[in-house]
Amino acid sequence: MCGISAVTGNSDIVQVLFESLKSLEYRGYDSCGMAVVRHGEVAVRKNVGGVDEVNRKEHLSGMAGTTGIAHTRWATHGGVTAQNAHPHSSNNGAFSIVHNGIINNYRELREELTAKGARFVSETDSEAIVHLVALGHQEGGSVEQAFTAALKRLEGTYALALVAAPEPDTIFCARKGSPLALGFSERGNFVASDMNAFLAYTRDALPLQDGEYAVVSPLGARVRRLADGAAVERPHMRIEWDPESSRRGGYSHFMLKEIFDQPQTIRAALHTPREGVEQLAGSILAARQTYLMGVGTTHYVATVGQYFFSRFAGRYLPAVSADEFRELAVIGPGDLLISISQSGETYDTRQATDLAKARGARTAGIVNVMGSSLSLMTDQVIFQGSGPEICVVSTKAALAQMVILLRTALAVGVRSGHILEAVSQAQYEALEAFPPIVQDALNEVSGFVRNLANRTVQYHNWLVLGRGIYYGIALEAALKMKEVTYLHVEALPAGFLKHGTLAMVDDTMASLFLVPPPEEIELHQLTLTAIEQVKARNGAVVGFYFEGDTRAEELLDDGVALPRVPAAVAPFMTLIVGQLFSYFSALRLGRSIDKPRNLAKSVTVG
Numbered sequence: 001m002c003g004i005s006a007v008t009g010n011s012d013i014v015q016v017l018f019e020s021l022k023s024l025e026y027r028g029y030d031s032c033g034m035a036v037v038r039h040g041e042v043a044v045r046k047n048v049g050g051v052d053e054v055n056r057k058e059h060l061s062g063m064a065g066t067t068g069i070a071h072t073r074w075a076t077h078g079g080v081t082a083q084n085a086h087p088h089s090s091n092n093g094a095f096s097i098v099h100n101g102i103i104n105n106y107r108e109l110r111e112e113l114t115a116k117g118a119r120f121v122s123e124t125d126s127e128a129i130v131h132l133v134a135l136g137h138q139e140g141g142s143v144e145q146a147f148t149a150a151l152k153r154l155e156g157t158y159a160l161a162l163v164a165a166p167e168p169d170t171i172f173c174a175r176k177g178s179p180l181a182l183g184f185s186e187r188g189n190f191v192a193s194d195m196n197a198f199l200a201y202t203r204d205a206l207p208l209q210d211g212e213y214a215v216v217s218p219l220g221a222r223v224r225r226l227a228d229g230a231a232v233e234r235p236h237m238r239i240e241w242d243p244e245s246s247r248r249g250g251y252s253h254f255m256l257k258e259i260f261d262q263p264q265t266i267r268a269a270l271h272t273p274r275e276g277v278e279q280l281a282g283s284i285l286a287a288r289q290t291y292l293m294g295v296g297t298t299h300y301v302a303t304v305g306q307y308f309f310s311r312f313a314g315r316y317l318p319a320v321s322a323d324e325f326r327e328l329a330v331i332g333p334g335d336l337l338i339s340i341s342q343s344g345e346t347y348d349t350r351q352a353t354d355l356a357k358a359r360g361a362r363t364a365g366i367v368n369v370m371g372s373s374l375s376l377m378t379d380q381v382i383f384q385g386s387g388p389e390i391c392v393v394s395t396k397a398a399l400a401q402m403v404i405l406l407r408t409a410l411a412v413g414v415r416s417g418h419i420l421e422a423v424s425q426a427q428y429e430a431l432e433a434f435p436p437i438v439q440d441a442l443n444e445v446s447g448f449v450r451n452l453a454n455r456t457v458q459y460h461n462w463l464v465l466g467r468g469i470y471y472g473i474a475l476e477a478a479l480k481m482k483e484v485t486y487l488h489v490e491a492l493p494a495g496f497l498k499h500g501t502l503a504m505v506d507d508t509m510a511s512l513f514l515v516p517p518p519e520e521i522e523l524h525q526l527t528l529t530a531i532e533q534v535k536a537r538n539g540a541v542v543g544f545y546f547e548g549d550t551r552a553e554e555l556l557d558d559g560v561a562l563p564r565v566p567a568a569v570a571p572f573m574t575l576i577v578g579q580l581f582s583y584f585s586a587l588r589l590g591r592s593i594d595k596p597r598n599l600a601k602s603v604t605v606g
Helices: 014-022 051-058 106-115 127-138 143-151 254-260 262-270 274-286 297-313 322-328 347-358 373-377 396-416 421-432 434-455 469-485 494-499 521-536 550-555 570-589
Strands: 003-008 031-038 041-048 067-073 095-100 158-164 167-176 181-185 188-192 204-207 212-217 220-225 290-294 319-321 336-341 362-367 380-383 461-466 488-493 509-514 540-546 558-562
Touching (some): 003 014, 003 095, 003 167, 003 212, 014 031, 014 051, 014 188, 031 051, 031 158, 041 051, 041 095, 067 095, 067 158, 127 143, 127 158, 143 158, 167 188, 181 220, 188 212, 254 262, 262 396, 262 421, 274 336, 274 362, 274 380, 274 396, 290 297, 290 322, 290 347, 297 319, 297 336, 297 396, 297 469, 319 322, 322 347, 336 347, 347 362, 347 373, 362 373, 362 396, 373 380, 396 421, 421 434, 434 558, 434 570, 461 469, 461 494, 461 521, 488 494, 494 521, 509 521, 509 570, 521 540, 540 550, 540 570, 550 558, 558 570
Parallel strands (some): 290 319, 336 362, 509 540, 540 558
Antiparallel strands (some): 031 041, 095 158, 181 204, 212 220
16 A cells, blocks of 8 residues: 645645655655645655655655645555656646556556657556546646546546646545545645544544545535535544554654553453444344454454354354455355454455445444445444554554454353353453553563564574464464564464474474463463474474463473463463564564565555
């Protein structure tokens, strides 16, 4: 996903635009640029690199004007070059555009526009849009007419914003399949692909819906449906996130800050309205079959959720990766799909949800972002309340989703009679007591985790192993390692070792075991048996185990002891320490932690 920001006001907006661009850099950081309207001309500056790097090269913050657009890119069409960076301009320089998404018919448009005299300077699909608008305006009519006519020619997905010299105080923007929201403040009015872009200036927002476009000026905004031009009247929403939560504070990286945010994340997930959890539980009980669905981290969240529903609700809810949902899921009327997404914009998740709806199934979402596509398209939604997550890799959002799935499983279990109310209450009490324990553990265990990362930095191949629910945690812990260390890390059930994987064990590979607390008698013993199997092959064995577990401590070559907690929340403690281990390993290796190579925060294209 790329980042779009645009501002129009009655005074110079460049510093506000520049700061809003910086706040979106986690959405893409291959290249960036700005276009600013001043004295009837559109000035464009752009280049490859992150925002600060491009600012040093092009002096973005030294521009001036009252209306402007900005973009930070994660390359899709065309390589990472200055020519492919956004904004893209018309040949006469009067129009400039920024675009997220994919235009499927851009080749045909490019051929048509070239035949009419347009000169393309990039390899992107986005450039065709600005030439299409410029040509339409040249042929007669207003900028708005040329803009909407161009939109009707586009096949694919887009969120885009355009500025034009003929209307220097106006931003034209539209959405189809990619997020875009308006923000309103005394400093100016905003257009952005992510509300973090204007969170420091206003909490007054209006997300656009698919098929809508807006004309934004310092005085306000007109929103219309593209299909028939009808005016759209919809109340604004208030963003509940604290602006401070999108700042790094005193932490060296957003990833570390967001790991340390997790005590509050747990509290927020516990205080999402009970009515929503009970409604979702009722939908599960009424459904013939329920699927849990996400992709990447949220698929592993769904995998962990499977164990909650099996244990506490006596129901098997298969976890399906969104990118494989079409091939695997047999879904139709009477079924339920629970889609899990931090952004609510992930392409594969939205596509799978659309498929379920088309086949007559009911849909629900667990989402972090109000006004997101998934929150608008599902029959019911739970907002997890994690606050902004700026690091590309997900930490606190994943934990919040797991807590909500546990709450839902407990509600299903009680309502179906699978567990007693007292059992559910005991789990809730463990969750409510957990945040201060996490806070103390983060303060006290971090140094030990950092030392372990430093002692194991020589290993570039890892197995991460767990049994039962700890296998689900292992999957997510391994993904964090892959994302931020760039090492070869593979997660698997510890019982899988003897079925082939032991052949990989040698002195170049380390095995990280997630050891459950001893009171989980069977899981604990099975995990220790797997540790012994690796040690018997002279493999290096490290692990996370709970205080007082002398058997695990004796078996492991190295590890970190975690504070004793109830079994219900022990997997969450292991997850958090796994995140810390990934962070400190990446720090020791000198990786780009908040912005790992080749990745972006939310993948909104197929």
